[in-house]
Amino acid sequence: MAPIRKAISRVMRSLVMKFTLLTGMLIFATTLMLMTLENIAAQRETRNLLAESSIARLQASTDRMAVAFAGNDVEFIQVYLTEMMAALNLSEVYAINNRREVLGSAFAEGLEPERLVQSDLAVMALGAGDRRAALGSTTLEVAVPIYTASRRLVGVVFASQELTELVRSRNAAIRRQTLIALFALGIFLPLAALIVGRALKPVQTLTDAARLASSKTLDMRIDVRTGDELEVLANAFNRMFARLDGNLKRIHRLAYVDLVTELPNRERFRKETERVSRKALEDGETGAVLFLDLDRFKRVNDSLGIGEGDRMLEMVARRLSEVTRGCDLAAGRIGEPSLVARLGGDEFTVLLPSIDEPADAARIANKLVDAIRLPFEISGHQVFLGVSIGIAVFPQDGADPESLIRHADLAMAHAKRDGGSSARFFESAMNQSAFERLVLENELRDAVLKDQLVVFYQPKIDMKTGAVAGAEALVRWQHPTAGLLSPGAFIEAAEECGLIGEIGDWVLRAACIEAARWRTLGIEIPVAVNVSAMQFEREGFAESVLHALELADLPPHLLELELTESIAMENPERAIVQVQPLRDRGVNFAIDDFGTGHSSLSYLTRMPFDVFKIDQSFVRDMTTDPHACIVVETILAMAKALKLETVAEGVETQEQFEMLRAEGATLAQGFLFARPMPAHDFVEYTQGGSAKRAVAE
Structure with a gap:
């Protein structure tokens, strides 16, 4: 059958x-x-x-x-x-x-x-x-x-x-x-x-033509002379093939060429890397992939606009091509030349098909760093950039394009963390670090879903009376195996994986509920909650804060939101728009880490803030560094003139406390008084008068 x-x-x-x-x-x-x-x-x-x-x-x-x-x-x-x-x-x-x-x-x-x-x-x-x-x-x-x-x-x-x-x-x-x-x-x-x-013979002719076209043979003409619809169809096929031929050439260019810089794009670079790395593996040769990420480009792009940013990328591409071509000529390479490509955004890659030793790749990378450091002329202005470069050598660091690009990217990230404008070779430990970060992010997602996060509270002490005048809510992670983790162990990972907003909202709700419970115990003090950039820039920020207050039945004046100086000053006009509606309802706002950012005095006087929090780096050094002491005195004098409250962070010694009180600081928090503690310990601390005794002593 x-x-x-x-x-x-x-x-x-x-x-x-x-x-x-x-x-x-x-x-x-x-x-x-x-x-x-x-x-x-x-x-x-x-x-x-x-x-x-x-x-x-x-x-x-x-x-x-x-x-x-x-x-x-x-x-x-x-x-x-x-x-x-x-x-x-x-x-x-x-x-x-x-x-x-x-x-x-x-x-x-x-x-x-x-x-x-x-x-x-x-x-x-x-x-x-x-x-x-x-x-x-x-x-x-x-x-x-x-x-x-x-x-x-x-x-x-x-x-x-x-x-x-x-x-x-x-x-x-x-x-x-x-x-x-x-x-x-x-x-x-x-x-x-x-x-x-x-x-149906003309239909067979059309079928054969379509079969040839499917094999990318588009330079043909179908000759059908029947005088009916089939002839019209054949002529339509001829016009379609002509257009397809032209479009295919344009598509090929779009598929493999970056339109801003005219460099090969990610797909072309991947194909070339795959071919070259396979050949190197067969011939026993060595090559390298360089992953480049521009430093400070986002700031330049935001300042000058997208059009000027594209011009900057063109100039960067030209310099990279000139340096790699010069290195090829200087080395007298007869084989394939180096390939410069743009992956997207401000990320570039360089393929070195053949090097004698890894040090050659490092020398080329350093020349690229030096070339990008030179000023760029944009719209009559000199603009300075840097570049961080990661180097992956093949075949030892990988024999396929995905592994090589990923490993070079990891090395670039380490170079950027080291301060940028430098080059780093890939090391196997970087893979382990990336894997651990991935595990941490997955565990952190589970922590949010399984309520493994807890809130600790650090008292704020009145410098004159020694009474507890407030509390700062600080998140902790009760890890099932590693125990209690401080924010430094997971906040960066939360920011990178996008969980910081969800964690911040959870802490806000939990702190409002706890402050409302304190009121029932006779402890009516404001609770301060840190606000991340992701939370603050999100649409509906004010509504989420008011919802948390309503959910906890907490009066707005008992909530204080802390914004870092960099968040507040990144877009001052938007900060004012976001802050003012909540401030009108009674919510207090504090500038955290004041003195570490780049505040504009013109905006500072307009900002609807109630509190300056003096960064602990100045408080820690004020007893030994005259410059730090002057900065603290200036901040306190400015806050006094603006009729703002001040909170000194990181007070750890009696000498720091005395100097701050003498200069007019109103509130202080630090290990001198108490470390961050669970909510029930905070209630005992407040009702027991421990802070007053510490101040009296």
Whole structure:
């Protein structure tokens, strides 16, 4: 069966064969329909003729029985009916008098007289006194009344006859019509195949052209001259192929060329790296992949605009190409030249197909760093950039483009963390570090879902009275295996994986609920919550804060939100728009780490803030560094002039405390008073007066 199915499948893939078979089916169906209609008409006519002939013979036969009926000659009637059934080829016949008594009957084998004498046709003929007939598909039933010479009704003869001639006629007609249909198919099917084949030849031409086009052979022309829709279609194909040929060339350029810098793009670089690294592995040679990320480019792009940023990328690409070309010429390389590509954004890559030793890659990387350090002239301004470079050497650091690019990227990230404008080789420990960071991020997601985060509270102490005047909410992670982790162990990972906003919202809600609980214990002090850049820049920030207050039933004046100076000053106008609605409702705002950023005095006076938090780096050094002491004094003097509250962070010694109190600081927090503690310990600390005793001492 399988070869037959394959043959049928192969035949049915031919459009000519399909149309030929369809034409043959139409011919056969049309012939069959016409012959069926003719057969029905002929059958009807034949049946009527047979019925009339049988009725006439039956009528003639029954007329001779009138005397026997009148004399009630049962024996004669029985003999006559038997002879009549044989002579006329009847299947059944019987006679009844006008009292419905059976005078005689004859039946074919297998019939039951009890059922036949109840024929309605005989009864109706007897009652009406005239002949009755019923013609079925192949059966004729007739009831003939018997009259005497004086026209008196004496009985009825009922006869049933199978029209066997009709069946033979119908079977013969079917055989004849089938032969005619097959003969028509034999004549017209090859003719139909020939006509369909000629009509569909242009379609085959179009199919061959489409097959060639699928193999990227687009420089062709289809010549079809039929003067109908197929010629129009062929001309449309020709125009389409011409356009596709042009578009394919443009697409090839778009697929492999970066349109801003005209350098090869990521896909082209990946393909070239795959080819070169495979060849190096086969030939036992060494090469390198350099991953470059520009330092400070985002700031320049935001300041000058996207258009000038693209011009800057063009100039960077030109310098990178010039340096690598110069290095190729200086080394006298006869083989493939180095390839510079742009992956996207401010990321570039360099493929060094062949180097004698890894130090060659380092020397080229350092030349690239020095080239990017030189100033760029943009719109009449000198702009300075840096570049961080990661180096992956193949085949030892990887033999496929994905591994090489990933490893070079990891090395670049380490170079950037080291301060940028430098180059680093990939080390296997970097992979382990990246894997650990990935594990940390996954565990942190579980921590958020499984409520493993807890909030600790560090008291803020009034410098004059020693009373607890507030608290700062600080998140901790109760890790299932590593124990309690401080924010430094996971906050950076949370920022990189985008969880910092969700964690910040959770801490805000938890701190508001805890501060509301303190009120029920008679402790009515504000709680300070740090706000991340992701939270602050998000649409609906104010609504989320108000929702947390409403959820906890906490008055707004008992909530203080802390923004770092860099967040507040990155977009001062937006900061004002975000802060003012909440401040109008009573929420307090503090600038955290004040003094470490780049605040503009013009904006500082307009900023709707209530508190300056002096960064702990200044507090820690103020007793030993005169410059740090001057900075603290300046911040306190500025806060006093602006009528703002100040909080000194990181107070750890009595000497620091005394200097801050002497300079007019209002609040302090640090290990001198208490470390961050769980909520229940914070309540005991506040109610026990530990802070007052520490200040008094």
